[in-house]
Amino acid sequence: MIKRRGTVTISQVAQAAGVNRSSVSRAFTKPYMLTPETVARIKAAADTLGYVPNHTARALSTGRNSNLALIVPDVANPFFPPMIRAAQDAADAQDYCVFLGNSNEDPTKEDRLVGRFIGQVEGLILASSRLPEKRILDYAEQRPIVLINRDVAGVPRVLIDSSNGMTEAVRFLADRGHKKIAYVSGPSGSWSNKSRRSAVRKAAQQAGLELYVCPAQVSSFEAGLSAVDRILDAGTTVAIAFDDVTAHGILAGLEQRGITVPEGFSVVGCDDVLGDLTHPPLTTISSRSSEAGDLAVSLMYDALRSVGLKDARYLLQTELVVRQTTK
Amino acid sequence: MIKRRGTVTISQVAQAAGVNRSSVSRAFTKPYMLTPETVARIKAAADTLGYVPNHTARALSTGRNSNLALIVPDVANPFFPPMIRAAQDAADAQDYCVFLGNSNEDPTKEDRLVGRFIGQVEGLILASSRLPEKRILDYAEQRPIVLINRDVAGVPRVLIDSSNGMTEAVRFLADRGHKKIAYVSGPSGSWSNKSRRSAVRKAAQQAGLELYVCPAQVSSFEAGLSAVDRILDAGTTVAIAFDDVTAHGILAGLEQRGITVPEGFSVVGCDDVLGDLTHPPLTTISSRSSEAGDLAVSLMYDALRSVGLKDARYLLQTELVVRQTTK
DNA sequence: TTGAGCCATGCAACCGGTTGCATGTCAAAC
DNA sequence: GTTTGACATGCAACCGGTTGCATGGCTCAA
Numbered sequence: 007m008i009k010r011r012g013t014v015t016i017s018q019v020a021q022a023a024g025v026n027r028s029s030v031s032r033a034f035t036k037p038y039m040l041t042p043e044t045v046a047r048i049k050a051a052a053d054t055l056g057y058v059p060n061h062t063a064r065a066l067s068t069g070r071n072s073n074l075a076l077i078v079p080d081v082a083n084p085f086f087p088p089m090i091r092a093a094q095d096a097a098d099a100q101d102y103c104v105f106l107g108n109s110n111e112d113p114t115k116e117d118r119l120v121g122r123f124i125g126q127v128e129g130l131i132l133a134s135s136r137l138p139e140k141r142i143l144d145y146a147e148q149r150p151i152v153l154i155n156r157d158v159a160g161v162p163r164v165l166i167d168s169s170n171g172m173t174e175a176v177r178f179l180a181d182r183g184h185k186k187i188a189y190v191s192g193p194s195g196s197w198s199n200k201s202r203r204s205a206v207r208k209a210a211q212q213a214g215l216e217l218y219v220c221p222a223q224v225s226s227f228e229a230g231l232s233a234v235d236r237i238l239d240a241g242t243t244v245a246i247a248f249d250d251v252t253a254h255g256i257l258a259g260l261e262q263r264g265i266t267v268p269e270g271f272s273v274v275g276c277d278d279v280l281g282d283l284t285h286p287p288l289t290t291i292s293s294r295s296s297e298a299g300d301l302a303v304s305l306m307y308d309a310l311r312s313v314g315l316k317d318a319r320y321l322l323q324t325e326l327v328v329r330q331t332t333k
Numbered sequence: 334m335i336k337r338r339g340t341v342t343i344s345q346v347a348q349a350a351g352v353n354r355s356s357v358s359r360a361f362t363k364p365y366m367l368t369p370e371t372v373a374r375i376k377a378a379a380d381t382l383g384y385v386p387n388h389t390a391r392a393l394s395t396g397r398n399s400n401l402a403l404i405v406p407d408v409a410n411p412f413f414p415p416m417i418r419a420a421q422d423a424a425d426a427q428d429y430c431v432f433l434g435n436s437n438e439d440p441t442k443e444d445r446l447v448g449r450f451i452g453q454v455e456g457l458i459l460a461s462s463r464l465p466e467k468r469i470l471d472y473a474e475q476r477p478i479v480l481i482n483r484d485v486a487g488v489p490r491v492l493i494d495s496s497n498g499m500t501e502a503v504r505f506l507a508d509r510g511h512k513k514i515a516y517v518s519g520p521s522g523s524w525s526n527k528s529r530r531s532a533v534r535k536a537a538q539q540a541g542l543e544l545y546v547c548p549a550q551v552s553s554f555e556a557g558l559s560a561v562d563r564i565l566d567a568g569t570t571v572a573i574a575f576d577d578v579t580a581h582g583i584l585a586g587l588e589q590r591g592i593t594v595p596e597g598f599s600v601v602g603c604d605d606v607l608g609d610l611t612h613p614p615l616t617t618i619s620s621r622s623s624e625a626g627d628l629a630v631s632l633m634y635d636a637l638r639s640v641g642l643k644d645a646r647y648l649l650q651t652e653l654v655v656r657q658t659t660k
Numbered sequence: 661t662t663g664a665g666c667c668a669t670g671c672a673a674c675c676g677g678t679t680g681c682a683t684g685t686c687a688a689a690c
Numbered sequence: 691g692t693t694t695g696a697c698a699t700g701c702a703a704c705c706g707g708t709t710g711c712a713t714g715g716c717t718c719a720a
Contacts, residue, residue: 013706015705015706015707016706016707017706017707025669025670026669026670026671027670027706027707027708028669028670028671028672028707028708028709029668029670030707031706031707031708031709032669032708032709035707035708036709039667039668039669040668040669041667041668044669058452059452059706059707060393060452060705060706060707061453062389062392062393062398062452062453062705062706062707063393063675063705063706063707063708064706064707064708065389065675065707066387066389066390066393066674066675066676066677066706066707066708067674067675067706067707067708067709068675068707068708068709069675071389071453073432073453080418081414081417081418081421082414082415082418084411084414086414087408087409087411087413088409090408090433090435091407091408091409091435094408094433094435095435095437098442098446101449103432103434103449103450103453104432104433105400105430105431105432105433106417106421106431106432106433107421107430108417108418108421108422110422115425119425122428122430123430125385125386125388126388126389126398126400126430227608254610258609280610282585283581283607283610283611284610284612285611285612340676342675342676342677343676343677344676352699352700353699353700353701354676354677354678354700355677355678355679355699355700355701355702356698356700357677358676358677358678358679359678359679359699362677362678366697366698366699367698368697368698368699371698371699386676386677387675387676387677389675389676389677390676390677390678390705391676391677391678392677392705393675393676393677393678393705393706393707394676394677394678394679394704394705395677395678395679395705396705
């Protein structure tokens with residue numbers, strides 16, 4: 007047992023105030039049960055002693071700990087920080103603390119993180135989870151789980167629906183005279199990637215455009231960079247990237263080859279996380295990830311309060327943001 | 334008391350295995366005290382029942398919870414995510430979980446977060462803390478605290494020392510013929526800002542350069558943008574910004590006014606978080622913030638193990654990274 | 661005056677583990 | 691064959707709160 011210097015417990019306060027331990031407990035959690043004078047006396051004693059309720063002990067006896075966990079594939083991917091911040095703020099507003107996990111896109115690590123967290127949180131929010139569906143359902147049995155950008159029936163989820171933005175982008179490109187377009191993929195296990203790719207595919211078909219899908223395993227600058235040769239070889243005139251980070255890599259690759267954007271080639275990103283940081287400023291699909299974080303936390307509260315409403319499925323709509331990488 | 338479905342406790346395992354509760358506990362925490370056969374029998378029973386040790390109960394009786402807290406001023410500032418990820422990884426390697434707090438640059442909120450966390454962690458890491466020194470020392474009395482980019486004597490700290498990078502930058506600019514330079518400040522309470530500003534001041538003096546210090550309250554794109562008029566009015570030919578984000582705003586402001594970089598004006602950032610994302614790619618000062626995160630966690634382990642070595646002070650050196658915004 | 665009922669507080673069990681000490685067993689040593 | 695000691699396991703207290711129930715004092719009405 008590690009003794010913390012100066013840890014003052016409920017018993018010491020009780021003794022100082024001349025009451026039973028239970029009254030001290032009530033003074034802090036159910037003051038209406040006590041005379042105002044008693045409460046005042048206890049609080050005074052607590053103050054002079056410097057008493058602070060022990061969170062762990064309380065959690066043990068009540069079974070609630072006011073903690074949430076949030077797991078993301080990559081903190082450093084600019085898509086996530088706004089989401090993390092929003093979730094953190096929303097949790098903070100209800101006096102909840104949030105554990106953050108970084109799975110590094112690795113399902114095994116994600117699984118380990120969930121296991122570590124699950125014992126000390128009331129619920130978990132998994133963003134862009136790479137876990138097998140069965141695993142998610144198993145965990146959801148133990149604790150409320152809310153998903154972001156992962157679509158598992160029976161688990162409350164917030165989905166940033168890029169498909170209408172993507173559709174809009176494809177139509178926009180068709181109107182501008184493009185005939186053959188490329189889609190540069192993202193992480194293979196990603197719901198977002200699947201949903202974006204199929205939206206592009208469908209819209210391209212409807213608009214009578216030829217589509218080349220360029221595989222890529224991860225979302226990264228390098229992935230975009232190394233896709234450039236293939237999308238050029240395929241004879242396309244525009245690339246729609248899985249996300250802005252990938253699009254940025256594509257822009258860099260094009261510049262290396264002396265191809266100017268948008269005159270020589272057009273590029274469309276997704277998620278609008280880079281703002282007009284790229285050169286030229288990137289045409290992209292909006293996606294307010296902070297709203298997703300906020301919404302996920304409030305869904306979590308719903309789940310924690312009532313046992314019902316397990317199958318919420320929120321779609322956040324997106325739209326094309328035209329900047330200067332498309333012609 | 335909230336009853337979790339299917340919570341199996343040590344007592345049930347004990348009964349199933351026909352041993353005392355204490356043996357079950359030992360099978361998991363001190364197996365060497367038991368016969369291998371007994372351990373095996375207990376683990377088998379635990380497996381079939383699906384027993385998972387209760388983290389909270391363990392924390393209560395041992396006084397250790399294997400949790401750390403990390404508080405940053407702004408998760409969305411690109412300086413922090415790599416640090417967060419590194420800290421998270423380092424913690425993970427030792428089976429620690431990390432709470433993340435976002436103070437939003439607000440000392441009051443930071444204080445509240447510390448208060449919320451301190452009861453359920455073994456130690457706290459405060460990055461770029463805006464807390465009054467006294468407050469930090471008070472908290473450090475209760476739990477080990479490690480600071481990043483905040484210099485308080487008596488508290489272990491990791492400082493990214495931008496001063497030699499800044500000095501290098503000023504000399505570099507003097508060599509290129511600049512006579513009057515501007516420094517665009519960052520958050521007023523920030524140690525980094527003070528240290529960078531004074532390094533620039535000193536180096537400018539030594540190099541015989543005239544210096545204009547342009548105040549700014551926060552680190553943001555907008556702060557940089559709105560500083561442009563003043564740095565131009567002051568007659569400077571180059572601006573050294575508190576960080577890359579601010580520098581990016583300056584670049585945008587210059588472009589709005591039709592001033593080309595680096596021909597018409599030079600810009601230097603700090604922290605190297607944008608890579609060559611800006612246009613033109615930004616000359617900046619390196620700072621591997623992920624190393625700071627990693628180091629902070631290992632300092633924390635030191636602090637948790639031994640009561641001594643309270644006054645560690647690590648300086649991480651930096652250097653000028655010349656790209657294309659300087660002439 | 662007495663009994664009913666309410667309310668403030670105390671009592672003690674409980675949450676789920678951990679751990680110092682006691683006990684019992686068995687083997688080696690005398 | 692008895693003593694000694696090492697070692698495996700049990701016992702029970704403890705970590706610091708929470709909470710259902712018991713108790714006792716007081717008020718109010720009959």
